[in-house]
Amino acid sequence: xxxxxxxxxxxVTEKGKDVELRCDPISGHTAxxxxxxxxxxGLEFLIYFQxxxxxxxxxxxSDRFSAERTGESVSTLTIQRTQQEDSAVYLxxxxxxxxxxxxxxxxxxxxxxx
Amino acid sequence: xxxxxxxxxxxxxxxxxxxxxxxSYSVGISALHWLQQHPGGGIVSLFMLSSGKKKHxxxxxxINIQEKHSSLHITASHPRDSAVxxxxxxxxxxxxxxxxxxxxxxxxxx
Numbered sequence: 001x002x003x004x005x006x007x008x009x010x011x012v013t014e015k016g017k018d019v020e021l022r023c024d025p026i027s028g029h030t031a032x033x034x035x036x037x038x039x040x041x042g043l044e045f046l047i048y049f050q051x052x053x054x055x056x057x058x059x060x061x062s063d064r065f066s067a068e069r070t071g072e073s074v075s076t077l078t079i080q081r082t083q084q085e086d087s088a089v090y091l092x093x094x095x096x097x098x099x100x101x102x103x104x105x106x107x108x109x110x111x112x113x114x
Numbered sequence: 115x116x117x118x119x120x121x122x123x124x125x126x127x128x129x130x131x132x133x134x135x136x137x138s139y140s141v142g143i144s145a146l147h148w149l150q151q152h153p154g155g156g157i158v159s160l161f162m163l164s165s166g167k168k169k170h171x172x173x174x175x176x177i178n179i180q181e182k183h184s185s186l187h188i189t190a191s192h193p194r195d196s197a198v199x200x201x202x203x204x205x206x207x208x209x210x211x212x213x214x215x216x217x218x219x220x221x222x223x224x
Binding site: 031033037042043045048050056089091093095101102103104105107108110 | 145
């Protein structure tokens with residue numbers, strides 16, 4: 001599998017629970033992005049990782065959201081104390097590096113908060 | 115005013131028609147992207163271009179840097195082309211963040 005993979009594909013949780021979403025980028029891609037897409041809306045930037053540089057967290061909507069990346073590999077997006085407004089598809093994308101930034105997207109994780 | 119604007123917002127056409135989707139932007143860019151999102155959510159990058167024209171199969175993307183305008187064309191359209199087509203630009207001041215258009219929902223009827 002040479003593409004970006006995400007897990008789980010679907011997650012249903014109760015309000016107030018924590019969730020962890022995983023992204024495996026394309027091997028060799030140093031840049032990794034997380035986006036959120038609410039139903040019927042466009043993509044909303046959340047966070048960007050580039051190699052060992054400090055991540056750009058400017059898109060995270062609240063301090064309930066956090067993300068980590070281990071080196072240039074897997075990333076996890078954690079949402080604490082989930083709220084119903086967190087329901088969305090969370091998309092991960094990777095690119096070769098920040099200067100050549102055609103982004104390759106994973107299939108997304110559909111999060112439903114009841 | 116949005117920094118990236120697409121038109122039309124919705125487009126319905128008959129199979130075989132020539133399709134044009136437009137994208138205008140107001141910022142300095144280092145690249146412009148066209149992406150496709152099918153029902154079910156998967157997003158695929160179609161083109162990344164900074165000048166001129168690119169062609170892939172029945173898809174053609176053009177950009178006019180002076181006019182800050184790009185078009186995506188689909189020749190001999192087919193129902194499987196039905197999707198949302200998204201224009202996004204890489205702001206010249208940021209070599210990684212994309213500014214996204216709202217998307218154009220295309221439906222091709224058989």
